[in-house]
Amino acid sequence: MLTHLQIKNYALIEAVSLNFNDGFTVITGETGAGKSILLGALGLILGKRADISSIGNPDEKCVIEATFDIHNYQLQSLFIAEDLDYESQTIIRREILASGKSRAFVNDTPVTLSQLSALGARLVDIHSQHQTLEVTDVDFQFQVLDAFAENTATLQSYTQLYKDFRGKENQLKKLIKQKDEAQKEEEYKNFLLEELLAANLKPGEQEQHESAHDALNNVEQITEGLAEAYQILSREEVGVNEMLLSAKLRLSKLSGFGPKLNELSERLDAVTIELDDISEAINDLASETEGDPEELTRLENRLKLLFDLQKKHQVDSVDALIAIRDGLDDEVQSLNNLDESIARLKLEIADAQKQLDILAGKLSKERSKAIKPLTSKLEAILSNLGMPNARFEVSLESSTTFLDNGKDVLHFLFTANKGMRAQELKKAASGGELSRIMLAIKSVLSDYAQLPTLIFDEIDTGVSGEVALKMGHIMQAMGNRMQLISITHLPQIAGKGAQHFKVYKEDVAQKTTTGIRVLPKEERIAELAEMLGGKASSDAAFDHARQLLNE
Known part of the structure; x- marks a missing residue:
């Protein structure tokens, strides 16, 4: 109030x-x-x-x-x-x-x-x-x-249920529309997904394949370079190893004349050992390196497939292709789930309709019972x-x-x-x-x-x-x-x-x-008297005003 x-x-x-x-x-x-x-x-x-x-x-x-x-x-x-x-x-x-x-x-x-x-x-x-x-x-x-009809509680229950019911109906319409739109693209998306699944993509493979391809594609240059490097290091008398060994012997004789000479001798020992290992590694790699036309062809084909897929999907990496593949998989799977969601919603809507029918029937029954007493009451007041x-x-x-x-x-x-x-x-x-x-x-x-x-x-x-x-x-x-x-x-x-x-x-x-x-009361009497008889109110007007207040 x-x-x-x-x-x-x-x-x-x-x-x-x-x-x-x-x-x-x-x-x-x-x-x-x-x-x-x-x-x-x-x-x-x-x-x-x-x-x-x-x-x-x-x-x-x-x-x-x-x-x-x-x-x-x-x-x-x-x-x-x-x-x-x-x-x-x-x-x-x-x-x-x-x-x-x-x-x-x-x-x-x-x-x-x-x-x-x-x-x-x-x-x-x-x-x-x-x-x-x-x-x-x-x-x-x-x-x-x-x-x-005292329908307040029933009407509140109906209103809330009706709101939920309409929400589910709207949701069902959206899902059906979503399904219709998805079905138009389903065949093409399935084709794209199958193509990407068949490619058996692996993270980081493109870099590995490119490295291996470069090695096979330049095998002659690599073997020649390795052989030359090994000769430089290991050639008798004039090779780096022989010259380093000679320097090592000279320093070892001087190592007893002070800590600094001893330290230099030890460092040269370490370099000699490391250089021997490098020489052996170069020799081993040279013996292992050989051409493999079939593997080169396989790598070229694999890289071509990866580049073609990237061009098709307008991306620049295998990781991006994998993301597209996973997204397509989710979309196709989501379409399969749409039918389940639609079926579930239809059941919920049917159940809500049954409950709404019960509440609507109760409302209608109480309204029908209230019509006669309501109209009788209104007619009595209006008659008065x-x-x-x-x-x-x-x-x-x-x-x-x-x-x-x-x-x-x-x-x-x-x-x-x-x-x-x-x-x-x-x-x-x-x-x-x-x-x-x-x-x-x-x-x-x-x-x-x-x-x-x-x-x-x-x-x-x-x-x-x-x-x-x-x-x-x-x-x-x-x-x-x-x-x-x-x-x-x-x-x-x-x-x-x-x-x-x-x-x-x-x-x-x-x-x-x-x-x-x-x-206050006395002024109310004067106001009512004025409303009854005007500014120059008579005693009768004042008496009537008092009567109106006291009724």
Whole structure:
């Protein structure tokens, strides 16, 4: 419920601070005093777009702040979904700057207008005579019927299951499309995969093959070079080995004449041993090296295959080919798995359909049972509101497909006159009649659902005094179950409020401003008397006003 509203620098309002009680509150004031300004300010809190022209003093920002007690509203999930801090006493603030920029905050957390609208829709419900077309909306009519039928728990279960069901249906469509597209390329991908599998690719093989190919392709040059190197090292008397041995003998004779000479002798010994090993290795390799035309041909063919595959797949290494092969293998395997996934999803969808059918049947059964008592109750209220011939014809027709609230198609027909054929509400009821129908529906709903703060904006326009008195009694009774605020011109309704605000204009320092204040009992009597008899109210008007307050 709305507990506090503070408005600064909005239109003709310089600054007001209002505390609201639970129950039924009325707001009155002369035409043009600024009651619509109050609703405009509240609309900003609920997420409506700001207009720079609504700023009173352009040198200051406009601020509207509202406090709501929401501990009974079960809004924790909404706060989580919108990433907001939940507080049972939630504060919403809206600021409009002279530059035209607008900012909104929920519990001091900046929010977007869409977030504010989502929250505002759960906190306040505003109705005027020009906004009662909601009652003609099929979704709203379902909400009324389901609330009366106490279908909330069943509907929640159905809605969640339906959401999962639709998700699985969409997933199945995607898989089938994926399979169709994959099948078009399956043959070619299988061919590519088989070709790469037949190549028996191994990491690093290209470098090994290229090295071996170079060796075989230059075998004569290699053998000649090895032979020449061996001769240089091992030739008698003039070979490197013989010359090194001679140097070694000379140094060994000098090694005893000091540590440095000894170290040089030892180092030369090591070089001699290493050079002997190298000579033997060169000789062995020379004897092993020989031409192999068949192996050379094999290597050339293998390298050609690798280069051709790389060119075909537009890569430059065997490792890249292996990655492509593995990817193709996964794709082909995935296609094989698609059939299993599709079959599994079909089973899950069939199971969900069975459960949905059960829940939809339960919803339909409870709705059918609720139609007669609901329409009887509405007709009784409307008869009391000056519509004795009001008649509803509500019926359900079974749909062949699942809808987001079951399998029912709702027909909600109405006539206000005896002997007239019932039609859709928007065709059968006038604006004033729609207002009374909305009041009747909200009155019934308040018995079965936790409603947000409900604001009626002059929905009593054009009704007689007797009907207005009955409307007042209905609103007064609704105030025992919820917070209801009515902006009214009729004293019969104003007298039934537990709290009474008056909107007024005054001229201060050559400036017109709008103010709002709570009326104590004596001032309420004067206000009601003025509404009954004008500025020059008679004693009879005051007596009538007291009577309205005490009824």
